[in-house]
Amino acid sequence: MNIVRFTAPDNSEHYGVLEGDTVKALAAPPFKGIEFSGLVYPLDSVKLLAPCAPSKIVCLGVNYHGHAKEMGHTIPDAPLIFLKPSTAVIGPEADIIYPPSSQRVDYEAELAVVIKKPVWRVSREAARDSILGYTCFNDVTARDLQKQDGQWTRAKGFDTFAAVGPWITTGIDPSSLTVETWLNGERKQHGNTVDLIYPIDYLIHFVSHVMTLLPGDVIATGTPSGIGPMHPGDTVEVRIEGIGTLRNYVTRTD
Incomplete structure (x- = not known):
């Protein structure tokens, strides 16, 4: 469904x-x-529209073995989480706005989990009962600002930097799904969720021991290798096996 x-x-x-x-x-x-x-x-x-209106988006950094290798990161001892504000959310066919303060804005294709009920300190075994379904996510990132700041709030938090959609798919097994980015019709990322460092049930368990998850909240599970820049005028697509295609357009308003 x-x-x-x-x-x-x-x-x-x-x-x-x-x-x-x-x-x-x-x-x-x-x-x-x-x-x-x-x-x-x-x-x-x-x-x-974006298929849900989350109170928060909890994102995972360095959660694919391949992405950790391409970025020169060691495998984290615990999930590396950060937040995107709800004001960053856009839906399918919407514009990603290139901020004037950045000279490099990257795509990051991700499988996202949508939460269906309040979750607080849930066990790993019970975590899957809290899932409504899965959707495509583009964790848009101002890469130069990320490196400049040393932490990720500004680089990840601009308005339009959390593209979600086109819908929430229920009843699929997330353990082996192809995750891709296509830029102007050319494939740039090609990964599979079998490469996840921390699986989805553990992520929900871990995050719920930090903060309460609410219905409609999103956990974006990290990106595979192959990240790269987008430019105004580009069309970017996140394609996930069993779900579909999230398409957005990069533009500049300044």
């Missing part, structure tokens, strides 16, 4: 379920179950 969040032709916002070329609207957010409202829209009549 693919769960979407969308703007209808009357500009009202809904969650829904994608079925072929139609979207069946939900009566309420999907975190406590699926209940249809009876409204049905043609897909080409709605605008897809």
Whole structure:
């Protein structure tokens, strides 16, 4: 099942379920179950938004063996987590804004987990019960500012630097999924979640012992090797096996 969040032709916002070329609207957010409202829209009549509205995005740094190697990092002794603000979130087909303070903005394709219920100090064994589904994520990064600052808040936190979507896919096994970035039709990243250093159940367990996770929160599980720069005018796509394609456009407003 693919769960979407969308703007209808009357500009009202809904969650829904994608079925072929139609979207069946939900009566309420999907975190406590699926209940249809009876409204049905043609897909080409709605605008897809980010498929959830997280209170926070918890991201993983250096969580693929291949990415650790290309960046010259040692394997971390514990998951390396950082936050992106909710104001960074954009959805499919939206613009990534290149900030004037950066000279290098990179793509980072990632599998993301969407949380369905409040989670606090959950065991690893129970962690999967807290998952609504999975989506594509682009952890956009001002690489020069990351190196300059020595910590990642500014480099990762600009508005539009958390692209999410196009939907939340349920019922898939995340343990061996191909994760790719395509830039202007050319493949730049090609990895697989089998290369994750810390698996998803452990990540939820670990993060929930630091902070409470809320319905709609996102955990972005890290990027494989092959990161690189984007430029204004580029089209960037994150493609994940079993989910689909998240497409965004790089632009500059200054």
